[in-house]
Amino acid sequence: MxxxxxxxxxxxxxxxxxxxxxxxxxxxxxxxxxTEVTGISMYPTLNPNDRVVMSTVSSINRFDIIVFTDPMNKTVVKRVIGLPGDSVRYEQDNLYINNKIVKEPFLKRSEISGEPGLWTSNFTMINDNENKVPEDHYFLMGDNRRYSYDSRFYGSISREEVLGKVVMMYYPSDKINFFSQIP
The missing domain is CATH 1.20.5 (Single alpha-helices involved in coiled-coils or other helix-helix interfaces)
Structure with a gap:
């Protein structure tokens, strides 16, 4: 028994x-x-060979870091700056969303503030003769604005091209970090 x-x-x-x-x-x-981070476009937030976990079911908000397929069919990591319907421009290192200055707390780091000159060159987003992010699209930029091939060059990307939202960095182990919504 x-x-x-x-x-x-x-x-x-x-x-x-x-x-x-x-x-x-x-x-x-x-x-x-x-997934693995390649390139230096997200420095200092993410470095080459950092490993992150992306969620395929998370909603996407401004300043989230996402993984997507770029126009050259490469899998890359960038930060969401503009949401559908937003106008986006930069003047003197100030981000303007819908003509209002928006703070970018993730850029307030010693690696950036110690650099001379503008971190982000002046530009105004123009998309098909409109200055707004199209419906179901996102305007993306790398945190390393001087060395990032992003939406300033190839335009906004569609929601269908998004593979997922970065929710955690797990390697290197001394930099383990959970990414949450930035206020």
Whole structure:
């Protein structure tokens, strides 16, 4: 009798562990996907070879970091600056969204403030003779504005090109960080 109960208990534990393993595999394959950062366009926030986890089910907000396929069919990481319907321009290192100055707290870092000259060159977003981000599109920029090939050059990207939103950096291990919405 005791052996039968013990065997039944082991079977239940095995089923539970198998179910947990299936859920974890599903989450890893379809919801939380690891990816590697390439290039220097997100410096100092992210560096080449940093590893991040992106969520494929998160909503996208201004200043979120996303992974997408760029016009050259490369998978890249950039920051959302303009949302659908926004007008975007820069003047003297000030971001204007819909003609209002918007602070960028992620750029207030010693690596940036110590640099001479403008961090972000002056520009006004123009898209098909309009100055607004089209519906279902995002205007993206790298944090390393001087060395980022981004929406200033190739225009806004469509929602369909977005692979996911970066939610965590897990490598290098001394820089583990969870990314949350910036106010």
């Amino acid at each position: 005791q052996k039968c109960l013990e065997r039944s208990r082991r079977l239940r534990i095995g089923r539970v562990l198998f179910g947990i393993a299936l859920i974890l595999v599903f989450l890893r394959l379809y919801i939380f996907i690891p």
